[in-house]
Amino acid sequence: MPGNMIMKNAFLHFLTLLLFKQKGKHIGAVLISVIIIFLLSSVLFISSSLQKTLLDTLEYQSDFTVSRVQAGKSVTTPVDWVDKIIEINGVTKVAPRIYGRYFFAPREESFLLFGVDFFDEQSSKVFESLVKEVDLKSFLTTESMLVGSGVRSFLSKHYYKENFSFKTPKGSFKKVKIEEVLPSQSGLISNDLILMPIDLSREIFGLEENEVTDITFNVPNDAEWDNIIAKLHLLFYDIRVVEKREIKKAYENLYNYKGGLFLILYLVTIVTFMLILYQRYSMVYSTERKEIGILRAVGWSIKDILKLKFYETVVVVFVSYIVGVVLAYLYVFIFDAPILSQIFLGGANLTNHVTFVPVLKFGLLGSIFLFYAIPFLAAVLIPAWKIAVTPPKEAML
């Protein structure tokens, strides 16, 4: 029976003995490894999760967003552009939008206020996942808004439990009911977001009936995208066009950049750690030398020694890796990565409480393992080999 054979295997027996009896020797390496793997995995889990959330959200967004620019400055966009854009062949689902930051002067905070035409098909699709549990009919018949969890807690803290009064440019106040809080899973995009009907937002921002902040539309045929951009520039001399693919790239770059910084830190840390390990095994750790010398003297070959050290290290590497990854998973996806999440989400004016959507990229986890395991093995095996090839008597001294 294979199980019985494994139990009776003398080499495995001896390997287990050494690992258990000399656990003090490995504990330092395991602890440092667990910390390194934990940090790196956490960073990768966070960045993968954020990227996925953002990219999933982008999937529902319009292919293009256009707005008017005058003297390099964004100004309001005439709503009649909608009619001109819809005339272009290949363009579908044109919708006006109003959005902007509403500055709450007394506390120096701002919210991202979004006015949406909820009857518009595309807009509905964009916010479908956010407003799943909201009764849209009742929401639209009253002057209500949907708020992100960050906005909700900020307002509650300042005694706005049921309603909030927006100050309009005319100096009057517009009282709006807080209808619902957006789900925390969407925290990344919705934390400081306020969603409301487009006409209500127009009133709060003081826009005219014929003004919006931008217009969104789709072009189903990707091959036509550049043509459409060219046509838009012919149609409007003062237009700014933002493509979805640009936003996608920007998101990817942002989180790759932040992840990359951590990767550099990780590489520096791991190189330092491996150097320490290398030094420990090559010279400083005299009991290691003596142990190898003794085993050589009692008949172990260089190959036997390397086999022992290899398996010993593989166990240490595996245990550290699994513990590090599991802890990182719990930290990010169960406890929502306190501290580290703020490094990634820094810049948001309201404290962001994001629930990370679990994303496991096995390729990435495999790469972490290789980047960690290979130098670790080398750091142990090269000095072990150096000791093993010296005459046993010398090594035992």
Place this chain on the structure above:
Amino acid sequence: MISVENVSKVFNEGTAQAFEALHAVELEVSKGETIILSGVSGSGKSTLLSLIAALDKPSSGKITIGGELVSKLPDLHASAYRAKSIGFIFQHFNLLESLSVEENVIAPLINSGLDIVTIKEMAAKSMDRAAISHKASQQVKELSGGEKQRCAIARALVHEPELIICDEPTANLDRANSLKFIEILQSLYERGKTIIVATHDPLFESLPFVGKVVHMEDGIIVNREQGADQSE
């Protein structure tokens, strides 16, 4: 059985610190014979033992054991030779301190291809012979000098080697433990083992089972005396 022919050993060869530890040593040891290598520290006894045990290679000359040229063996074969034919007892015991007596004793057999149950049975026999069975599960670091020596003996005998090599085996023992060690040595002699002991302990010189006493000085054999054992 053992033939050492014109063997020299130079450490740090080719450097300014070059040092000749052995010079043109010639030695014959018959099967089942016990010989004593005597001499002061630095006379070359330990170096000669290391070369016979294939723990090191001579700079020149050759060593054959049972017809096999061991002085030129590549590592894999030299290790196999040590694992099969040599039982080495060191002056400083050279035990794995973090392991128990039994775990130290099984170490030479780990790569023998035998299963752990068989190995443990062999270790039990060997510990019996060395009178250390009662301490089998005790950590080596908790043992006295004499117990450590008996653990080292059990380890050296576990694979039933033909040749037992002892380097200053009683240097770290008191008289009572030294005498116990000699008793074990005698029992090994009676079982037909070939034994080479490097020592400057006078206790060994007049032992009845010693066939030859070889005196060394500055890496050279200066004198050979017939021992009390005339059985050859």
